Amino acid sequence: MLPRTLRFRLCLMMFLEYAVRGMWYPFLANYLTADRADHGLGFTAGQTGWVLGFAGALGSFLSPILAGRTADRFINAEKMLGILHCLAGGLLILNASSTTFSTFMLIMLLFSIVYGPTQSLTNSLALSHLADREHSYPRTRMWGTIGWIVTSALFTFVVLRSPDHATNIGRIPQAMRGAGLLAIGYALFAFFALPETPPADTAPAPLLPLRALALLRYPSVLVLTIVAIPVAAISTAYYLNIGPFLSDSVGIPLKMVGPTLALAQVSEVGCLFILGPMLKRFGYARVLTIGIAAQALRFAIFAIDPPAAVICVTLTLHGVAFACYFATATLYIERLSPPDIRHSTQTVFGVVLFGIGPALAGPYSQIFDHLVKHTATGIVPNFKVIWWTQAAIALACALPIAIFFRTASRKQIILQPEPV
Numbered sequence: 001m002l003p004r005t006l007r008f009r010l011c012l013m014m015f016l017e018y019a020v021r022g023m024w025y026p027f028l029a030n031y032l033t034a035d036r037a038d039h040g041l042g043f044t045a046g047q048t049g050w051v052l053g054f055a056g057a058l059g060s061f062l063s064p065i066l067a068g069r070t071a072d073r074f075i076n077a078e079k080m081l082g083i084l085h086c087l088a089g090g091l092l093i094l095n096a097s098s099t100t101f102s103t104f105m106l107i108m109l110l111f112s113i114v115y116g117p118t119q120s121l122t123n124s125l126a127l128s129h130l131a132d133r134e135h136s137y138p139r140t141r142m143w144g145t146i147g148w149i150v151t152s153a154l155f156t157f158v159v160l161r162s163p164d165h166a167t168n169i170g171r172i173p174q175a176m177r178g179a180g181l182l183a184i185g186y187a188l189f190a191f192f193a194l195p196e197t198p199p200a201d202t203a204p205a206p207l208l209p210l211r212a213l214a215l216l217r218y219p220s221v222l223v224l225t226i227v228a229i230p231v232a233a234i235s236t237a238y239y240l241n242i243g244p245f246l247s248d249s250v251g252i253p254l255k256m257v258g259p260t261l262a263l264a265q266v267s268e269v270g271c272l273f274i275l276g277p278m279l280k281r282f283g284y285a286r287v288l289t290i291g292i293a294a295q296a297l298r299f300a301i302f303a304i305d306p307p308a309a310v311i312c313v314t315l316t317l318h319g320v321a322f323a324c325y326f327a328t329a330t331l332y333i334e335r336l337s338p339p340d341i342r343h344s345t346q347t348v349f350g351v352v353l354f355g356i357g358p359a360l361a362g363p364y365s366q367i368f369d370h371l372v373k374h375t376a377t378g379i380v381p382n383f384k385v386i387w388w389t390q391a392a393i394a395l396a397c398a399l400p401i402a403i404f405f406r407t408a409s410r411k412q413i414i415l416q417p418e419p420v
Helices: 004-022 025-033 045-073 077-095 101-129 133-159 165-171 173-192 208-217 219-250 254-273 275-303 308-314 317-336 339-369 383-404
Strands: 372-375 378-381
Touching (some): 004 025, 004 133, 004 173, 025 133, 025 219, 045 101, 077 101, 077 173, 101 317, 133 173, 133 254, 133 275, 133 317, 165 173, 165 254, 208 219, 219 254, 219 275, 219 308, 219 317, 219 339, 254 275, 254 308, 254 317, 275 317, 275 383, 317 339
Antiparallel strands (some): 372 378
8 A cells, every 4th residue: 555645745746747847838839839029939830840849859869868777777766857857947947038949949959858858757756656557657647637737727817817919928938937947846846755766776787778679579569659659749739739729710818728728638637537447447459549539539520610619628538538548558568667677668668759759740740831721811720621630640540559459468578687
């Protein structure tokens, strides 16, 4: 039985991890793409994709070295988490004052290098201390979603209250400053309050990420990893477009974008809460397929341009998509990973979920620069075509999981430690 104080600290860790990102990420695209006359930065869809896609993914490419191997061999995971968040907070505060694409992109690249590994670190740290992980991990991870809800909804509803749209756009950088301060506070919490999670005593000398990559020789892991790349790319593209879509196409006021998106996060909490029983009843293959299919359905409903109320209800499919694919994939990788390379395995798979996939969202989003339509007010994104494109890719991703994914048992797949 996990002590209540330890469970509380792990839940608070997840809350703070995603509260930092939730405060600015969902609606930063509104600020980046808004005209300079409206106090935005005037970036194109392609430039926005590079900032929030490629730049946001770079850290995941480096995470096996920065976080995985380091936490497996050299430094406690909670100390590494604190160091990275302290640096990330300072970079967020600095980037809030950037006004050009080159400067914004450069600082975001640096931010991603130090922040990117923290998501995988929190997963592996929590899983290191949780028993009955298929039941306990989703209910711990859901507090990260609650953190996202609280900061994203409160910031937009409290700060972006001006009747003037341009004034609200100009206030969005304050979200980055606030998130930076929160990240520094989170770093102190990690240093002094999180449970000690030392490197595994049995960690071998060879490069641990290479051993983690050996999991790819098993069909279920290979299919899951290949499919994760386009799924992560369209998920990143969703975040790039959902804010402008809600405010410019659906007609939701900017101050209500955060609370409206909170509907998606609330459903995520509910789905994470029941994920354990779902996995026991339906198995990994069906749950993973449901998660990707929910993505396709969500984008298809957006594309048919229904009333705003239907759009709001459809946002709740995000919870199904996240819990049934992203959280389930994390649990599956953990289920098959030997204890001595747990951090490295999670961070290597994090390269796919938070690195390769989001990095592809940069060049992929440049296609959206050409998916436009002419209106009386000027050239605007053609969201109908954008969402149909997203739906088609999601549907294509669901098929390989439904056809080829077969759950492996731990006895079949677990990798024994290699000799030093």
